[in-house]
Each structure stands twice: as C-alpha cells, then as structure tokens.
Amino acid sequence: MSKIPVMEIFGPTIQGEGMVIGQKTMFVRTAGCDYSCSWCDSAFTWDGSGKDSIRQMDAEEIWQELQLLGGDGFSFVTISGGNPALLKNLSYLIDLLKENGIQIGLETQGSKWQDWFLDIDELTISPKPPSSGMDTNFDTLDEIIEKLQESSTTNCSVKVVIFDEQDFDYAKKVHHTYPDIPFFLQVGNDDYKSEDDQQLVPYLLGKYEWLVNKVIADQELRNVKVLPQLHTLVWGNKRGV
Ligand SMILES: C[S@@+](CC[C@H](N)C(=O)[O-])C[C@H]1O[C@@H](n2cnc3c(N)ncnc32)[C@H](O)[C@@H]1O
Ligand SMILES: Nc1nc2[nH]cc(C(=O)O)c2c(=O)[nH]1
Ligand code: SF4
C-alpha cells in the first residue's frame, strides 16, 4: 500500500553534486523515471537492466536499512532516482526521517510536483538540456518553482548539466527565467561507462575547465556556481558511492 520501489540504498558517502556538495549523506535511490535522458548515468533505474534489484519497501524498512548501513554516523539523507517525484508515497519516508531529526535532500528534474516537496530541506531541480533528448515543459517547471519560492522551509536550487554549447545556451535561458533561484552549472559526464579512472579523471577535469572558462567569459552569468561531479573525481563511475 505505502510501498516505495527502491533501487539502492547506500552510504555514508558525500553528496557529490549541487547545492550541498560535500555534505556527508546516505542515499536512497528510487526506481522508475518519466524521462529517458540519452546520457543518464543511472539508467539502470528505468531501462529494465536493474529490474531484479528493485525492492518494494515501506518507510520503516528503508529507515532500518539506513541505520544498519550508517549506524549513528549520519544526519542527512539524499533521495534520488530515477525520478522520486513520481512517488506520492515518499511522504511516509520523509515524515519518518524528519521525526528522527534527519535532514533531507532530494534530486528531481522538475517534470512533476509533489506536496511533500515542501518538507524537503535541500531540493535540487535539474531541468534537462537539449543533449538529453528531453523537452522541458516550462509551464510545469514555472508552477513548481513558483510554489517552492513561496516556501519558507525548503531551500531549492536549479542545476543544469552541460555537455555542449547548446546546453550552455539552454542553461542561460533557465537561469534568466528564474534569476532568484540559486543556480548551478554541472559538468556532463559523457564517459559514464568507463572503468578507467586514470583516464576518466583528467578527462572530466578538462571538461570542468572548459565549463569554468565559458562561465568566466560570459557577461550575463554572474551569480552562478560551476561544479564537477565530485564523486566521479574520487570514485570514477563506481555505483553505490
Ligand atoms: C540520475 S539523476 C536522478 C534525479 C532526477 N531524475 C534528475 O535527473 O534530476 C541525478 C542527477 O544526475 C545528473 N546526471 C545524470 N547523468 C549524468 C551524466 N552523465 N553526467 C552528469 N550528470 C548526470 C542529472 O542531471 C541529475 O542532476
Ligand atoms: N556521491 C554521490 N553524489 C550524488 N549526487 C547526486 C547523485 C545522484 O545520482 O543522484 C549522486 C550519487 O550517486 N553519488
Ligand atoms: S531524468 Fe534523471 S534519472 Fe531520469 S533519465 Fe534523466 S538523468 Fe536519468
């Protein structure tokens, strides 16, 4: 009834992306997505390849597993996916985590609203640029951002992943549309299947330098932050970190 499709639970690790980068955190990754981004580094959550790992869990079971893995050594849980915003039932987990004094981060693309967004401490909305092959519904995104802006409890940010010039232009458009929302540009990893960290890390750092230089040179992008995926620099494309 109140089950949640869970793809993986892991941690403690550090949040490698976005507004709380560096934060020690546990992760809960839900299964299923309404998008199918061409470069999705978590495609196993929606393309069928991970279907045998999906567990239908209730909030209490997830909380127990988090404690089993993390003991007393965490105070922050990040929920990602897939698209966790497909799951109305996540409210039970969010309530339980809050009852236990846990702070909550969540990652979603901004294609669906859930009322429990207002109970998230650090919410990342990550609209998808052209290279993903997805189309942003800006009416939906406008509504979501508007509701979040009215909230005094949820810190939210917008994070756009950049692979090429077109994505960069898209990111500028998104930032201009929501100038008051903290804005992050993130390096796209188009080598997300590589197991060769010796080659991957300098490659991704090169991409980061490219993105940094573009932002430095841009007169219109002022109050923005540019980040790599920190976890890929530490652990490469390893899963569950
Ligand atoms: C796997 S998604 C899950 C949450 C949600 N579906 C979303 O896209 O925001 C988490 C974050 O990883 C980013 N991401 C996915 N594949 C990536 C890649 N190859 N390189 C860089 N970031 C990627 C997404 O843009 C998103 O910000
Ligand atoms: N360490 C770490 N940080 C992350 N930030 C966002 C992630 C995600 O896949 O949603 C992620 C992830 O998978 N691992
Ligand atoms: S929206 Fe997120 S999980 Fe879904 S396909 Fe795109 S990057 Fe992957």
Ligand SMILES: [Mg+2]
């Ligand atoms: Mg990831």
